[in-house]
Amino acid sequence: MTAAYTVMLFALGASTGVVGAMLGLGGGVFLVPLLTLALGVPIRAAVAASLVCVIATASASATVNLNRGLVNLRLGLVLEVATSVGGLAGGLVAARLSTHQLFLIFALVMTAMGLVMMRRSGQRNVIADATLDPGLLGGRLREGETIYVYHVRRLGVGLGSSLAAGGISGLLGLGGGIIKVPVLNSFCGVPIRVAAATSTFMIGVTAAASAMIYFSRGDMLLPLTAAVALGALPGSLLGARLSGRVEARSLKILMACVLLAVGARMGWEGLWR
Amino acid sequence: MALIRGRSHAGRHDPQLAGPSRLDRLVEAVLTGGLALSALLLLGGLLSGRPRLLWLGVLVLLLTPVARVVVVTCGLLLRRDWVFAAVSLWILGVLTFSFYVAWHVEAPRARPSRASAAEKR
Numbered sequence: 001m002t003a004a005y006t007v008m009l010f011a012l013g014a015s016t017g018v019v020g021a022m023l024g025l026g027g028g029v030f031l032v033p034l035l036t037l038a039l040g041v042p043i044r045a046a047v048a049a050s051l052v053c054v055i056a057t058a059s060a061s062a063t064v065n066l067n068r069g070l071v072n073l074r075l076g077l078v079l080e081v082a083t084s085v086g087g088l089a090g091g092l093v094a095a096r097l098s099t100h101q102l103f104l105i106f107a108l109v110m111t112a113m114g115l116v117m118m119r120r121s122g123q124r125n126v127i128a129d130a131t132l133d134p135g136l137l138g139g140r141l142r143e144g145e146t147i148y149v150y151h152v153r154r155l156g157v158g159l160g161s162s163l164a165a166g167g168i169s170g171l172l173g174l175g176g177g178i179i180k181v182p183v184l185n186s187f188c189g190v191p192i193r194v195a196a197a198t199s200t201f202m203i204g205v206t207a208a209a210s211a212m213i214y215f216s217r218g219d220m221l222l223p224l225t226a227a228v229a230l231g232a233l234p235g236s237l238l239g240a241r242l243s244g245r246v247e248a249r250s251l252k253i254l255m256a257c258v259l260l261a262v263g264a265r266m267g268w269e270g271l272w273r
Numbered sequence: 274m275a276l277i278r279g280r281s282h283a284g285r286h287d288p289q290l291a292g293p294s295r296l297d298r299l300v301e302a303v304l305t306g307g308l309a310l311s312a313l314l315l316l317g318g319l320l321s322g323r324p325r326l327l328w329l330g331v332l333v334l335l336l337t338p339v340a341r342v343v344v345v346t347c348g349l350l351l352r353r354d355w356v357f358a359a360v361s362l363w364i365l366g367v368l369t370f371s372f373y374v375a376w377h378v379e380a381p382r383a384r385p386s387r388a389s390a391a392e393k394r
Binding site for chain 1: 296297298300301304305307308311312315316318319324327328330331332334335336337338339341342345357360361363364367368371372374375376379380382383
């Protein structure tokens with residue numbers, strides 16, 4: 001591996017980390033196609049490197065988000081139960097669906113979520129009354145001098161999306177944040193920053209379970225994985241800090257654009273490849 | 274232990290300040306330690322060209338979220354927050370099961386195919 005190639009992988013990991021930490025995604029949706037299509041990395045090695053990158057992004061951005069009180073640990077734990085079950089079930093479902101069907105289902109879900117997020121980008125999920133009880137799973141967050149309260153609604157939808165996210169994670173090698181964050185924000189009443197921080201906090205665990213299988217089998221290209229992960233560490237620290245400075249509306253619009261772009265790409269894969 | 278047995282509930286934002294709980298801070302310290310050690314090993318491995326250091330660096334990175342789940346579980350158990358401790362234990366169980374499958378089912382299955390590929394060469 002030449003020095004220039006290593007630097008390129010480092011930059012790729014860093015940019016994935018910035019976007020991933022800002023939006024609560026692992027970054028697999030960007031990294032896997034970039035590594036396979038642009039650099040010709042074998043798919044299994046690309047998925048393995050992506051999963052390690054997800055862990056680096058999740059852990060590094062969690063250190064920033066925990067300090068800012070953005071991670072809702074209780075909600076994350078409850079959703080992680082559904083995600084872990086979904087991850088186990090993913091393998092069973094995969095046997096019954098073709099790759100084309102999987103891509104098409106994924107594309108439809110992403111496009112629908114992107115449109116919902118775009119439509120709701122101006123709406124807020126929080127109440128500026130710190131004395132209100134947030135309930136068992138809700139919480140408070142501070143923005144400037146104001147303390148906001150949010151309640152978690154439609155937990156069943158959140159659990160269903162986490163189950164699907166776990167399944168998708170096992171099937172397509174993605175973190176699953178791309179499903180969880182928009183659903184938590186648009187349907188469950190969780191503020192976008194809390195949804196992103198809680199998602200990144202939990203997807204590290206989901207990715208660790210899958211990544212260990214690639215690692216133990218010896219399918220991981222260690223120098224490539226190391227360069228990408230080393231890039232993801234500073235990138236995600238920067239992304240987590242940036243997300244605190246960007247307006248919630250801008251974050252939602254950015255997320256909607258990512259969803260529509262990923263949906264279009266998945267639709268293309270499903271229809272023409 | 275005193276650090277974990279904080280006044281505020283684990284993972285719930287402080288009622289007045291909306292800031293991190295003590296358990297949040299302990300988890301943050303565990304994650305920072307794991308990441309720093311992993312980054313050092315990976316960087317050392319890339320610069321020296323030693324695969325063993327890279328292998329160790331990736332292993333430490335993979336185990337960092339596990340260490341985080343262990344700390345959260347212990348913290349919740351010490352607080353007698355039984356429901357969420359049980360949820361956290363379930364996650365730890367799934368992780369342990371995945372790691373068992375990785376090293377005792379998947380890894381032995383990968384070895385013969387690698388050996389036959391080497392023989393063909």
